[in-house]
Amino acid sequence: MTKPITAKNAAKQDFMPLMRELVRAYQAFASYDARLHRESGFGLTVSQADVIFTLGNTDGLTCSEIGERTLITKGTLTGVIDRLVKKGLVKRSRMNHDARCVQVSLTAKGEKVFGEAFPLQVEALGARFERLDPDVRKQAQATLAALRAIF
Amino acid sequence: MTKPITAKNAAKQDFMPLMRELVRAYQAFASYDARLHRESGFGLTVSQADVIFTLGNTDGLTCSEIGERTLITKGTLTGVIDRLVKKGLVKRSRMNHDARCVQVSLTAKGEKVFGEAFPLQVEALGARFERLDPDVRKQAQATLAALRAIF
DNA sequence: TGACATTTGTTCGTATTAGAACTATTATTT
DNA sequence: AAATAATAGTTCTAATACGAACAAATGTCA
Numbered sequence: 001m002t003k004p005i006t007a008k009n010a011a012k013q014d015f016m017p018l019m020r021e022l023v024r025a026y027q028a029f030a031s032y033d034a035r036l037h038r039e040s041g042f043g044l045t046v047s048q049a050d051v052i053f054t055l056g057n058t059d060g061l062t063c064s065e066i067g068e069r070t071l072i073t074k075g076t077l078t079g080v081i082d083r084l085v086k087k088g089l090v091k092r093s094r095m096n097h098d099a100r101c102v103q104v105s106l107t108a109k110g111e112k113v114f115g116e117a118f119p120l121q122v123e124a125l126g127a128r129f130e131r132l133d134p135d136v137r138k139q140a141q142a143t144l145a146a147l148r149a150i151f
Numbered sequence: 152m153t154k155p156i157t158a159k160n161a162a163k164q165d166f167m168p169l170m171r172e173l174v175r176a177y178q179a180f181a182s183y184d185a186r187l188h189r190e191s192g193f194g195l196t197v198s199q200a201d202v203i204f205t206l207g208n209t210d211g212l213t214c215s216e217i218g219e220r221t222l223i224t225k226g227t228l229t230g231v232i233d234r235l236v237k238k239g240l241v242k243r244s245r246m247n248h249d250a251r252c253v254q255v256s257l258t259a260k261g262e263k264v265f266g267e268a269f270p271l272q273v274e275a276l277g278a279r280f281e282r283l284d285p286d287v288r289k290q291a292q293a294t295l296a297a298l299r300a301i302f
Numbered sequence: 303t304g305a306c307a308t309t310t311g312t313t314c315g316t317a318t319t320a321g322a323a324c325t326a327t328t329a330t331t332t
Numbered sequence: 333a334a335a336t337a338a339t340a341g342t343t344c345t346a347a348t349a350c351g352a353a354c355a356a357a358t359g360t361c362a
Contacts, residue, residue, distance in 0.1 A: 129301065145176070250356080
């Protein structure tokens with residue numbers, strides 16, 4: 001016989017601390033990631049950098065492919081790419097065999113930014129993750145995968 | 152002798168899968184949470200519900216206190232509270248002993264929404280988290296705390 | 303007390319963010 | 333082939349989201 005959930009006892013549910021930790025862990029990471037981008041001097045927002053980094057070492061991707069990898073919704077993606085085009089870092093081109101798709105790829109300038117910014121970002125983030133023991137990292141990855149799977 | 156990080160090998164760094172899982176696990180949770188709020192019929196956004204749920208069972212909190220608990224930036228919070236005031240769910244009042252602070256508290260209508268919406272949300276989220284074994288949940292919580300601590 | 307630093311919340315500008323409606327194009331079915 | 337469905341992007345609206353600049357109030361220190 002489990003007790004019914006009320007406004008009074010809801011906050012004390014068993015899973016609440018876990019939920020809070022998930023949010024806070026992500027937030028801590030996201031804030032640091034954003035700060036790195038802000039202070040790196042490349043003038044990229046997190047989303048813009050995400051797209052640039054996704055397009056790197058690639059012959060170009062469609063908007064939907066970029067969306068799948070970056071988890072950016074298509075409606076949002078249009079605006080992000082608009083601004084990257086305006087900055088001259090990315091270009092759009094219609095595909096021949098399917099005129100619905102738009103191929104997005106890095107310009108020479110975009111390649112240059114990718115080549116410089118990506119390693120720096122990975123370096124800085126990696127330094128933080130390496131504070132965890134390799135086995136803890138392994139553990140964390142498995143745990144997060146399980147967590148993701150319940151939704 | 153560790154290899155230098157280049158644009159070519161950066162994506163293959165050891166910690167990248169873990170980072171990706173963190174983002175995806177959070178995203179999965181956040182999407183589900185948002186969907187629940189959208190379909191609950193209370194007409195609250197995630198941020199608005201977050202504030203309402205934080206104010207519940209409380210005699211009112213200052214904006215900075217709300218910000219600490221919800222992780223909403225103060226600049227954003229002003230707008231969120233504005234809209235909650237407009238909906239009649241929340242009220243602002245200056246504090247006597249410190250005229251800088253604004254005490255935010257639920258109205259009767261806000262209490263009612265809290266009393267109904269909060270248990271439902273907790274119930275639905277709890278059902279998902281309970282798909283994990285109790286020991287896995289314990290594990291996950293500790294892991295996320297460690298993850299948070301590196302940033 | 304007076305100068306200065308802190309804290310609190312608002313305002314502002316720019317950039318997401320999500321979903322819904324829409325257009326154009328391609329695929330499928332009858 | 334004509335009708336219909338499905339897919340890819342764009343556009344639109346409302347609401348975050350964040351840092352920076354700001355004003356008001358409080359705290360600190362000389």
